[in-house]
Amino acid sequence: MISALANPHRLRIVSALSVDGRAYVSQLARELGISRPLMHLHLRKLEDAGLVKSRLEISEEGKALNYYEVVPFQIELTPSVIAEAARTLAASPSKSDS
Template sequence: MTSEELLALLAAIGHTQRLRIIGELAKGRVHVSELARRLSLSRPLLYMHLERLEKAGLVVGNLELSADGKAMKFIELAPFEVRVDVGTVLAVLREDEERAAADSGAQGSGGTTT
């Protein structure tokens, strides 16, 4: 895991509204408008938060058609678990360095991959 991924994840979870969203989704999948109603959030705002959560891989969205033919986007919580401690931090920093080294090393040859 790179620092970029870790940061995306921490930033995604680290917000009051998004905690509430996760809390609500923990009860089960819901479509966007319904979710907005339950949390008293404007739909555009909710979209913004969902985008962030989705990018970090915390939720997954599925556009489906209901029985009466209306399009509905259902949001589902993706399982996640990260231990945050000194070891994790050191690990991502090391990963970053390795990637940087690999990138600069692969510039001339091109066969150093994997």
């Protein structure tokens, strides 16, 4: 969960969904100024981490809309949890790479 939230776009998505309750992909993309493909990527990572869930609905016009909402969660932040999350992050470039 912490790794999924380590991205500022994903924090903004969770924040927007927390305020709005639920939203569909295009709506979120417009609101946050993120392309739809990038929004899909971030939502997939949040869903894989169990932080959001989606539900496909058909609008009155017959258009399929995939709505997302936040799943209630709580994270206990301890040194061991941070260490576990840090292992999932990409390695930092070494000084010689700078």
